[in-house]
Amino acid sequence: xxxxxxxxxxxxxxxxxxxxxxxxxxxxxxxxxxxxxxxxxxxxxxxxxxxxxxxxxxxxxxxxxxxxxxxxxxxxxxxxxxxxxxxxxxxxxxxxxxxxxxxxxxxxxxxxxxxxxxxxxxxxxxxxxxxxxxxxxxxxxxxxxxxxxxxxxxxxxxxxxxxxxxxxxxxxxxxxxxxxxxxxxxxxxxxxxxxxxxxxxxxxxxxxxxxxxxxxxxxxxxxxxxxxxxxxxxxxxxxxxxxxxxxxxxxxxxxxxxxxxxxxxxxxxxxxxxxxxxxxxxxxxxxxxxxxxxxxxxxxxxxxxxxxxxxxxxxxxxxxxxxxxxxxxxxxxxxxxxxx
Amino acid sequence: xxxxxxxxxxxxxxxxxxxxxxxxxxxxxxxxxxxxxxxxxxxxxxxxxxxxxxxxxxxxxxxxxxxxxxxxxxxxxxxxxxxxxxxxxxxxxxxxxxxxxxxxxxxxxxxxxxxxxxxxxxxxxxxxxxxxxxxxxxxxxxxxxxxxxxxxxxxxxxxxxxxxxxxxxxxxxxxxxxxxxxxxxxxxxxxxxxxxxxxxxxxxxxxxxxxxxxxxxxxxxxxxxxxxxxxxxxxxxxxxxxxxxxxxxxxxxxxxxxxxxxxxxxxxxxxxxxxxxxxxxxxxxxxxxxxxxxxxxxxxxxxxxxxxxxxxxxxxxxxxxxxxxxxxxxxxxxxxxxxx
Numbered sequence: 047x048x049x050x051x052x053x054x055x056x057x058x059x060x061x062x063x064x065x066x067x068x069x070x071x072x073x074x075x076x077x078x079x080x081x082x083x084x085x086x087x088x089x090x091x092x093x094x095x096x097x098x099x100x101x102x103x104x105x106x107x108x109x110x111x112x113x114x115x116x117x118x119x120x121x122x123x124x125x126x127x128x129x130x131x132x133x134x135x136x137x138x139x140x141x142x143x144x145x146x147x148x149x150x151x152x153x154x155x156x157x158x159x160x161x162x163x164x165x166x167x168x169x170x171x172x173x174x175x176x177x178x179x180x181x182x183x184x185x186x187x188x189x190x191x192x193x194x195x196x197x198x199x200x201x202x203x204x205x206x207x208x209x210x211x212x213x214x215x216x217x218x219x220x221x222x223x224x225x226x227x228x229x230x231x232x233x234x235x236x237x238x239x240x241x242x243x244x245x246x247x248x249x250x251x252x253x254x255x256x257x258x259x260x261x262x263x264x265x266x267x268x269x270x271x272x273x274x275x276x277x278x279x280x281x282x283x284x285x286x287x288x289x290x291x292x293x294x295x296x297x298x299x300x301x302x303x304x305x306x307x308x309x310x311x312x313x314x315x316x317x318x319x320x321x322x323x324x325x326x327x328x329x330x331x332x333x334x335x336x337x338x339x340x341x342x343x344x345x346x347x348x349x350x351x352x353x354x355x356x357x358x359x360x361x362x363x364x365x366x367x368x369x370x371x372x373x374x375x376x377x378x379x380x381x382x383x384x385x386x
Numbered sequence: 387x388x389x390x391x392x393x394x395x396x397x398x399x400x401x402x403x404x405x406x407x408x409x410x411x412x413x414x415x416x417x418x419x420x421x422x423x424x425x426x427x428x429x430x431x432x433x434x435x436x437x438x439x440x441x442x443x444x445x446x447x448x449x450x451x452x453x454x455x456x457x458x459x460x461x462x463x464x465x466x467x468x469x470x471x472x473x474x475x476x477x478x479x480x481x482x483x484x485x486x487x488x489x490x491x492x493x494x495x496x497x498x499x500x501x502x503x504x505x506x507x508x509x510x511x512x513x514x515x516x517x518x519x520x521x522x523x524x525x526x527x528x529x530x531x532x533x534x535x536x537x538x539x540x541x542x543x544x545x546x547x548x549x550x551x552x553x554x555x556x557x558x559x560x561x562x563x564x565x566x567x568x569x570x571x572x573x574x575x576x577x578x579x580x581x582x583x584x585x586x587x588x589x590x591x592x593x594x595x596x597x598x599x600x601x602x603x604x605x606x607x608x609x610x611x612x613x614x615x616x617x618x619x620x621x622x623x624x625x626x627x628x629x630x631x632x633x634x635x636x637x638x639x640x641x642x643x644x645x646x647x648x649x650x651x652x653x654x655x656x657x658x659x660x661x662x663x664x665x666x667x668x669x670x671x672x673x674x675x676x677x678x679x680x681x682x683x684x685x686x687x688x689x690x691x692x693x694x695x696x697x698x699x700x701x702x703x704x705x706x707x708x709x710x711x712x713x714x715x716x717x718x719x720x721x722x723x724x725x726x
Contacts, residue, residue: 108586108592111594185635229594238636238639239639242639246448252448253638253639253640254451254569254637254638254639254640256639260636262632263632263635263636264628264632265628265631265632265654265658272661273631273654273657273658273661275631275632275635282622282623282636283622288604288605291605291613291615292602292603292604292605292615295525295603295615296578296600296603296622297594297637298593298594299578299579299582299593299594299596300593300594314605314613317613318605318613321612321613
C-alpha cells in the first residue's frame, strides 16, 4: 500500500507486535522464568495471602520485609565469591604501595600467580588478604576501586561481568515482592560496603537495604579540613550464621516475613524468619544444575565437608522445618537473562 | 426550602465548607507552623533546587536522604532525655527481680526516690543504669516494656505522653521532605531499639530508618526450641559526635543531603552533611523559647559547660559553616500540635 516507506511501515508494525508480545509476556505472570510447580506456587501463595486485604495472614505494608542472601542465592558464587576475587586481584596494587608485602605470606603466594597454591590458601590466609584490601583506606577510595573492578572483571566461565551472572528467576522474585509492597534487603556474608557499590544497578536494591559483614569506620579530617571516613580493621558485624538474624535486628529491626538462602550460613536467618507469627516463607536454593550453572551440596552425593554450601544436614533441616527447596534444574526455565 | 432535613442539609454544607477550608490550609504552604523568614525560606529553597528536574543541584530520588537528631530536635529533651527517664523508672522493677541491687550504687540512690540525689548522678552512674535496664533481656521483652512505659509515662511539665511533645514545625519538615521524595531518618544518641518502638507512630519513621546507639544481640533458642535474640551489654555503635557520621555510613551508606540537630553531639553529622557536593542543608535548632518550651545553650548567656547542648562554640561554628540556625521563638508559630 505504501510504496514510499514500505520498510518503515513493516518496522513500525513489527515494533507494535513486539510491544504487544511484551504485554502478553507480562500478563502471563509475575515469575515467568519459573516452571509451574510447588516452588513457584508457594511463592505466589505466600504473596497472595500476606497482601490480600481481609486475609487472616495479611501483613501491613510497613511490615513487609524480605531478606536475600547474595552469593549463590542471587548470583553465581563459584568458583569463588566475587568479593574474594576482588581481594586477590587487589594484592598486586597493594604490593606496589607496600613492597614489604612481597616477602610476606599469604601475599607472596598470591603474587606468585600459582593458581594451585592460591586455591590452597586457608581461611585465616584469606581473612588476612581481605583485611588488607578492604580496610585502611577512605570509604570513597574503596567504593571507587570496587566500582572500577566490577566494570572490568570477568567471570572465568562465562567471560561476563559478575553483575550479568545474577539469576533471572530471583530477579523476578525481587520484582514481584516489591510490586506487592515488600521492601527487599540483601543480607550477605560478603562485605557490606562492597555489595552496596553495585546493588542498586544489579538488583534494584539501594545501599541502605544491604546488610553485610561490616567493619567500623573512623571519622577524621583531610588536609583541606574536609571530613571523611576511613575503613578500619575492627569488625562490627560478621554477617554469617547467627550473625544474619543479629544483623537483621541491628540494621532493620523487624523479623522478615520471607527469607531466601542457599547455604549453611543462611540457616539461622531462615529458621528465625520461619519462627515468626502468621505466614512466613523460607526458601533455599539447591544448586543441582551442572549444565546451566553448577551442581554442589546434596546434589553431588558428597559428604558434608564443604563449609558455606547447602549440605545434606541443611537439606534435612529444610524438609523438617517446611522451607521451600528450589531445584535450579527443575524449577527454573532459565538461569540467566542472557540465555535464549 | 427543605423542611424535612434542614439540620442534615446544614451539616452537609458545613462539612463541605470544612473540607474546602482544609484544602485552603494545605494550599497555604507545606510548613504552616513556620513564620516566613530566612529559616523557612532556606528549607523551601533547598527542597526546590534538589527536586526540580533540570536544576544544577537536582538530586536523584534514590539519593535523597535526610537525617534528624531526636532529643531536642524532634521532641523535648528537658528536663531529661526520655530514654533516661525510662531507665530510672525501670529500676524498681529490676530490683524486684534482683534484690541484691537495693544495696548497690547507683541503684540504691534511684530507689531512695530522693530527687536531689538522683539529679546528681554522674555519667558513669547513668551508664550503669542504662546497661542494667537496656540489656540482658530478650529483644521482644524490651520492646514490650518500652511500649507499655510510653503509653503511661507523662512529661513532668505538660503532663502529657512524651510522644505528644514532638515539635509540630519539625513534623511538617519531615512530611515536606517525604512528600518530595526524601527518605527521613532519625540519627540519635538515644537507644536505637528504644526509639524504634514508637518512631513510626510518633514521626512516621519506620524502625529500619532509625539509627541510634546500639548494642549487640545474641541469637539463641528458647526451651520450646524457638529462636530469639537477647540484648547484650556489648556496645556496637555510640551514636554521638563522630559516631553519627560513622553510624550513618554503617546503616545507610550514603552521605545525607540534609541534616538537622541541636547540640554538640550533632556537630560531626552537620559538618559531614554540609561537606558533600552540590546543595546540602545543615540546620540547627536554638532553644530560646523559655515561655513555650525551654531556653538553654547560647540563649542563656551561660558558659559552654553543659555537655550535649547547643554551646556558644557550636553557634559560632554554625555561622562559620553556613548552617541554618533556627530560633524556636522567632521562627515557629507554634511548638506543639496541642497548642491553639
